[in-house]
Amino acid sequence: MSFEELEHTADVKMRVRAATLEDLFSEAGRALMQVMYGRPGKDGQTRRITVRGHDLESLMHAFLSELLFITEVDGLVISGADVRIHQGILDGEVRGEPFSIDAHNEGRGVKGISYSGLSIVHDQEYYILDVIFDV
Amino acid sequence: MTMLPGIQRMGECEWQVPVGYVPGMRVPGIFFLSEALAGTLEEGAIQQLANVATMPGIVAHSLAMPDIHWGYGFPIGGVAGFSLDEGVISPGGVGFDINCGVRLLSTPLKEDDLWKRRELVERLFRAVPTGVGGKSTLRLSGRELDGMLLEGSAWAVREGYGIDEDILLCEQNGCMKEADTASVSQKARQRGMPQSGTLGSGNHFLEVQVVSEVYHPEAARVFGIFPGQICIMIHCGSRGLGHQVCTDHLHTLEAATRKYQIMLPDRQLACAPIDSPEGRAYFGAMAASANYAWANRQVIMHYTRKVMEDLYGIPYQEMHMVYDVAHNVAKIEEHVVGGKRMKVCVHRKGATRAFGPGAPDLPAGYASVGQPVIIPGSMGTPSFLLHGTATAMEKTFGSTCHGAGRVMSRTQAKKRLTGKEVRDALGKEGIIVRAPSDAAIADEAPEVYKPSIEVVRVVHEVGLSRLVARFEPLGVIKG
Numbered sequence: 001m002s003f004e005e006l007e008h009t010a011d012v013k014m015r016v017r018a019a020t021l022e023d024l025f026s027e028a029g030r031a032l033m034q035v036m037y038g039r040p041g042k043d044g045q046t047r048r049i050t051v052r053g054h055d056l057e058s059l060m061h062a063f064l065s066e067l068l069f070i071t072e073v074d075g076l077v078i079s080g081a082d083v084r085i086h087q088g089i090l091d092g093e094v095r096g097e098p099f100s101i102d103a104h105n106e107g108r109g110v111k112g113i114s115y116s117g118l119s120i121v122h123d124q125e126y127y128i129l130d131v132i133f134d135v
Numbered sequence: 136m137t138m139l140p141g142i143q144r145m146g147e148c149e150w151q152v153p154v155g156y157v158p159g160m161r162v163p164g165i166f167f168l169s170e171a172l173a174g175t176l177e178e179g180a181i182q183q184l185a186n187v188a189t190m191p192g193i194v195a196h197s198l199a200m201p202d203i204h205w206g207y208g209f210p211i212g213g214v215a216g217f218s219l220d221e222g223v224i225s226p227g228g229v230g231f232d233i234n235c236g237v238r239l240l241s242t243p244l245k246e247d248d249l250w251k252r253r254e255l256v257e258r259l260f261r262a263v264p265t266g267v268g269g270k271s272t273l274r275l276s277g278r279e280l281d282g283m284l285l286e287g288s289a290w291a292v293r294e295g296y297g298i299d300e301d302i303l304l305c306e307q308n309g310c311m312k313e314a315d316t317a318s319v320s321q322k323a324r325q326r327g328m329p330q331s332g333t334l335g336s337g338n339h340f341l342e343v344q345v346v347s348e349v350y351h352p353e354a355a356r357v358f359g360i361f362p363g364q365i366c367i368m369i370h371c372g373s374r375g376l377g378h379q380v381c382t383d384h385l386h387t388l389e390a391a392t393r394k395y396q397i398m399l400p401d402r403q404l405a406c407a408p409i410d411s412p413e414g415r416a417y418f419g420a421m422a423a424s425a426n427y428a429w430a431n432r433q434v435i436m437h438y439t440r441k442v443m444e445d446l447y448g449i450p451y452q453e454m455h456m457v458y459d460v461a462h463n464v465a466k467i468e469e470h471v472v473g474g475k476r477m478k479v480c481v482h483r484k485g486a487t488r489a490f491g492p493g494a495p496d497l498p499a500g501y502a503s504v505g506q507p508v509i510i511p512g513s514m515g516t517p518s519f520l521l522h523g524t525a526t527a528m529e530k531t532f533g534s535t536c537h538g539a540g541r542v543m544s545r546t547q548a549k550k551r552l553t554g555k556e557v558r559d560a561l562g563k564e565g566i567i568v569r570a571p572s573d574a575a576i577a578d579e580a581p582e583v584y585k586p587s588i589e590v591v592r593v594v595h596e597v598g599l600s601r602l603v604a605r606f607e608p609l610g611v612i613k614g
Contacts, residue, residue, distance in 0.1 A: 007544045009177065010204055010211060036267060038574060057402075058389065065382045072375050073325050075268070099268055105572040109267045109336035109614070111378045112231030115385065115402035116207035132207060134231045135337050135545075 003031035008132060011114065016129040021056075024120070024127040026081040028060065029067050029094065033078050035133055038106025041077030041096040049081070050091045056120050059090055060129065064113040067094065075099040108135050138173055139181060148201070148593050152185050157400060159189040165530075166199035166212075169593045175542050175585055179205035180212075186400045187215050191408075192222025194472045194479060198531050200486050201593040202540035202585065206230070208403035209484040214534045216470060216479035217409065223397065224414045225406035226388065226421070228482030230463040231381045233421055234428035235339075235372030236306075237509040239457040239520065240436055242449060244365040246345045249609065255343065255446055256567045256610035262438040263341055264333040265614045266571030271332045273434070280328055284316050287426030288459075291433035298452060301433060303498050305459040306488055306506075309429035311466070315419025319376070320383050323420075327376025327427060332434040336571075338538075338579055339371040339614035340511070341435065344518060344606035354504045354522050354603045358457050366606060367443075368518055369435050370511045371614070372463065377424035384417040409480050418465070425464055432459060457520070458498075458507035460487050462537045469495075470532050481532045489523035489535035489600040508600045510591055513539045513584035514568065514576070514613060515561045518606045519591045526598035535600040536591065539584035548583045557581075561611075570613035579613065 001023050003016040014031045018024040030040040051066050053059025063083075070076055076096040083092030114132040121128050138144070143151045145165070152164030164184040168176060180203050187209055188197035194216050203212035208227020217223055249255070264271055275283075282290040288302045288309025302309055334341060346364040349355045360366070373380075391407035391414075392399060399405070407413035440454050465482045472479065490497060490506040497506055505523035512518040516539070527533045543551075554573025557580040561568050570576050595602045 005546050007546055008205075009541050009544050010206055012545060054390075058386075062386065068382075069322055069326065069379065073322075101268055101571075104268070105266070106574045107267055108575060108578060111337070112382055114207035115389075115405070116227075118402070134207065 001027040003027055003034065012133045012135050014131055014133065017126045019126060021085060021127055022083055024129055025060065025063055025083050025090065028064060028129055028131065029078045029081050032064055032067055032110065032133065036071065036107040036110050037077055037104035041079040043079050043095045044097045045076060046093045046095050047074065047076060049094050050089065052089050054088060057118050059088065060120060061113055061115060061118060063090055064131070068110060068113065070094065077104055110135055139176060139178055142181070148597050152181060157182065157185040157189065159398065160185055162188050162193055162196050164188050164197040166203055167201050167593055167597050167599065168203065169201065169589060171589055172201055172585060172593065176203065177205045180210040183210040184213060186404060187213060189400060190223055190225070190404060190406060191397060192217045194218050200534065200536040202485065202536045202538055202590045204540045206484065208401060209482065211485035211540065212536060213484045214482065214486045214531055216481045216532045219409055219478050219480060222409055222480055223406035224409045224418055224465055224480055225404050225482065226381045226385050226417060227404040228484050229421060229465050230484050231378045232372035232463055233377035233380060234425035234461045235463045236428060236432065236459060236461040237511050238369045238432045238436060238459040239509050240367040240439060240454055241359050241457050242365045242443060242454050244447060244449065245363045246365060249365055251446060252610060253567055256569050256612065258442045258446065259341060259439060260569040260612050262442050263435055263612060265612060266575065267336050269333045271329055273332045275328050275331055280324060281316055283331065283427050283430040284319060284423040285314050285426065286310055287429035288433045291430040296434045296437035301456050304456045305429055306461055307496060309459065311422035311425050313419055314423035314426050316423055318416040318420035319380060319423050323376050323379035323383065326379050327374065330374040330376065331431055333374060334371050334435065334614040335374055336575060336614040340514065341439065341612040342368045342608050343610040344368055344608055346604050347517065347607040348605040350602040350604060357501060357504045358507055358520065358603065359455050360457065360520065360604050367439055368511060369432050371432060371435065373424040373428035374431065376427050380420045380424045384420060387413050388417060421465060425461060429459065458509060460509050462487060468532065479532065483534055485537045486534045487537045488533055489527040490533045491523045491525040491528045494523065494528065494533065508535055510536060510587065511538050512587045513581055514579045514611055515566055515581040515608060516584070516587055519587065520603045521591070521600040522603055523600055524598055527600060531599055535594045539587040539590055541583055542585050543583035545578055548580060549577055552577050552580050566608050567610045568613060575613050
């Protein structure tokens with residue numbers, strides 16, 4: 001599993017790779033935290049999550065938008081997710097640690113997850129997600 | 136000079152993207168750009184300008200201002216009007232930060248009066264919560280949040296965060312009457328409650344500035360601006376509440392796009408007919424978010440006035456607001472299209488309303504000059520005050536640019552500059568910067584933006600708005 005930041009002038013574009021679809025969602029969550037706080041969280045607390053989508057892209061959009069809500073409202077800096085995906089429903093748990101102004105101050109606020117340029121492809125080895133965060 | 140292929144030159148700074156540039160365009164695209172800025176134009180941005188031209192009910196042209204750049208949905212700097220009968224409304228034409236905007240506060244101080252400059256910046260930084268995780272000192276009840284959402288600036292003034300004249304000095308008097316709290320989700324409310332009165336992060340700022348040049352003395356006098364004057368500029372939006380409203384309705388409208396069988400080249404342009412249940416719900420929630428943003432800037436301006444009152448003994452009432460404009464919003468306005476006056480739903484995404492003299496919704500005192508247009512610079516670069524024009528009314532639904540526009544990605548910026556280097560360089564120019572982290576400073580270094588002077592020069596030359604005054608930064612609070 002990995003993620004990297006790609007060139008984008010106005011916003012932040014991330015490319016995320018993972019061997020399984022479930023891991024792709026988890027890693028995408030970590031990528032979002034990297035942008036927002038300068039690093040993903042550490043394990044400690046957990047929280048349930050359920051989102052729906054009518055295709056893989058809309059499911060990813062709903063998932064990352066939900067993480068944005070969780071991190072802002074509950075102050076949870078996410079370290080990963082254990083999720084199951086079945087018939088357009090993603091269900092599971094996210095892990096993370098409480099936000100601390102001293103430990104999580106090297107990022108920038110993300111306003112939203114863009115649908116523009118959001119794509120998920122599967123090559124021989126990996127699922128690959130491209131996603132743009134509006135900052 | 137180099138211009139992207141397929142684009143036609145219409146004038147010195149005016150370019151046309153013809154129908155057919157992408158399949159399904161209903162009207163041509165028009166954008167305004169000087170030769171000096173042509174090199175910064177991204178193909179992706181023109182593609183997005185053309186994509187907007189494919190949307191149902193678009194009238195006249197799909198437009199972009201000289202700060203055009205590659206965004207999501209609409210290009211940043213994009214403007215489009217849609218007929219109320221056949222047209223659509225789209226969060227892709229407004230953005231996540233609904234009513235991100237700018238407010239300018241004047242003071243009676245001159246630059247020489249501004250002693251204790253470092254202390255001023257420090258106190259402003261402490262008075263206005265900023266950055267990721269910055270929490271408000273307000274403790275709003277659900278009812279108070281409703282007040283913000285329904286009444287905007289007027290709510291804040293009634294609660295003691297300003298004076299009556301402030302309300303009239305906002306675009307739309309700081310309130311869109313179409314606000315509908317029922318379309319604002321619980322989630323949006325949960326995000327909005329603890330963030331009211333906070334600046335946020337990214338390109339948002341609060342800046343202490345000095346009027347370094349007056350280009351149009353008569354208009355400056357009308358706006359209460361004089362050379363050497365200290366002013367304060369506030370740039371922020373609707374915070375998590377607006378972001379969540381955009382996210383929520385993007386999902387609803389994505390489904391609506393399929394329901395109404397609208398073909399779109401980009402999912403972020405998800406939309407619905409203006410007069411459909413989904414379109415009305417988005418419009419009502421967006422208007423409520425816009426009101427939240429106006430109230431938010433009002434509260435931040437109040438904190439600022441209190442600090443100035445405390446530190447320099449200036450009476451609160453003697454710090455007059457110049458104006459407040461929105462950058463990201465959709466509104467129903469009357470415009471002349473093809474010789475006929477009609478109501479249109481104007482989307483402005485990273486663009487500023489620039490109504491000319493005698494237009495509706497101008498404060499009485501400004502009617503002869505036109506609406507003040509406030510163009511914030513990027514950190515460490517000048518900002519500008521302009522006025523709206525009749526030309527803008529004819530060409531761009533009364534719209535102009537909104538700022539500089541990035542030219543360097545954040546990945547490049549980080550490789551090139553550290554926050555400390557940027558801070559030191561600005562310090563040498565006499566600009567004090569205060570931010571929650573150095574990362575925030577490196578991200579927004581002056582070099583990563585187009586020169587705002589060139590962007591403003593283009594709108595001045597084309598006549599979409601005319602220059603009134605220039606402001607140099609002295610102290611910056613970064614989000």
